[in-house]
Amino acid sequence: MKAIKNQEDNLMEKISSLCKRRGFIFQGSEIYGGLAGTWDLGHFGVALRNNITQNWWKKFVDSRRDMYGVDAAILMRPEVWQASGHVEGFHDPLVECKKCHHRFRTDQIEDAKKCPDCGGGFGEVQQFNMMFKTHIGATEESTSISYLRPETAQGMFVNFKNTVDAFHPKIPFGMAQIGKAFRNEIAPRDFIFRVREFEQMEIEYFIRPTDWEKYFEYWKGEMLDWMEEVGIDMGKVHELEVSKEDRAHYSSRTIDFYFDFPFGNKELFGLAYRADFDLKTHKLDYIDEEEGGKTVPHVIEPTFGVGRALLAVLLSAYSEDPEGKQASDGAGEKEKRVYLKFKPSIAPVICAVSPLLKNKPELVEYANTKVYAPLKAEFGRVAWDDNGNIGKRYRRQDEIGTPFCIVVDFDTLSDDTVTVRDRDTGEQERIKVTDLKNYIKEKID
Secondary structure (H helix, E strand, O other), rough: OEEEEEEEHHHHHHHHHHHOOOOOEEEEEEHOOOOOOEEEEEEHHHHHHHHHHHHHHHHHOOOOEEEEEEEOOOEEEEHHHHHHOOOHHOEEEEEEEEEOOEEHHHHHOOOOOOOOOOEEEEEEOEEEOOOEEEOOOOOOOOHHEEEEEOOOHHHHOOOHHHHHHHHOOOOEEEEEEEEEOOOOOOOOOOOOOOOOEEEEEEEEEEHHHHHHHHHHHHHHHHHHHHHHHHOOOOOHHEEEOOOOOOOOOOOOOEEEEEEOOOOOOEEEEEEEEEEOHHHHHHOHHHHHHOOOOEEOOOEEEEEEEHHHHHHHHHHHEEEEEOOOOOOEOOOOOOOEEEEEEEOOOOOOOOOOEEOOOOOHHEEEEEEEHHHHHHHHHHHEEEEOOOOHHHHHHHHHHHHHHHOEEEEOOOHHHHHOOEEEOOOOOEEEEEEEHHHHHHHHHHHOO
């Protein structure tokens, strides 16, 4: 068991080290010692995050006729959170060690009587509200209290009437949002898995009460399809039917999708049947012309965490060549090859263009004007890489997850063909420069 735990810790160290080394993810406020539970996305992290969220938006909003996008404000009136139950009920059980004074959530420690850090005993369990409280305006008074939203859902519910009045949608229809949420986690941990500032991709799908089971199963299928589409290893995804005792107060049924992270089988996404709790809470209704009269629609809620999706995609893509299969750096040195096996549609860089030698102006000019510039204009996600020898460039692009490396050599100058190297197989083929765009488009599709 100890050996397995060491392997899991080692994998997370490899992932976090790669993310920093290659510009995916950095510790928040790192030059001042870091701030627990906060992480900054670097250039490739932003690109990967954007590809994931854009893919989600395309599937669940742009390609549908029954979905309406919103982007609600992070700050809302406190009455919203009072009505939703967050002010009174959004708590986690907290214990503090009497010896080292470290604090823990009681559901995240194995021994309820013994501190995992120092072995000391715990004080009494306290209830800790995870919402970040702030004040609006120049004075800190009770009337100026507001909160950083702990979820994106309420921003859609309070805009239900606005959406109905503006677009007159027919049931069933949905509202979708991608946005930041904040939770004052007692013990943020496991890299970007449990953080205090995070992003959600969420849908509130409004239905007639009699149809809830049909649409619950429908959205479960849609969620699973999307996970596979972005490259999450479906062999590591598991469904958990949440018991009544463990469900949120608003939920009549919940399925959590769990993923085999290196630190354990943990929640990835969730699907909840919220019934009519939220619209009734906010005193909202809907005139159903087909059924006749006013009604309160019920709600199916698929929820996706962007950070957890990003981490699951990274872990699913992380690959090492097996022992004995190594990659040369072009100078005689050999080492095990590490690469991120992203799907081309999700990869932060779709291809990298390199002149074989950067001190040969004719190669640089050809690579820049006839290969890099046209591909950059067409795909955007194209990198220029002339740093080090070809072997080192390949290894660097492998770690970034670039599916294709394109090399302009001296043969290119005479026959207008380039070498295209495949990230996963290492195989190379000669492709006409005029065929590159279609070649890459076919690979992305």
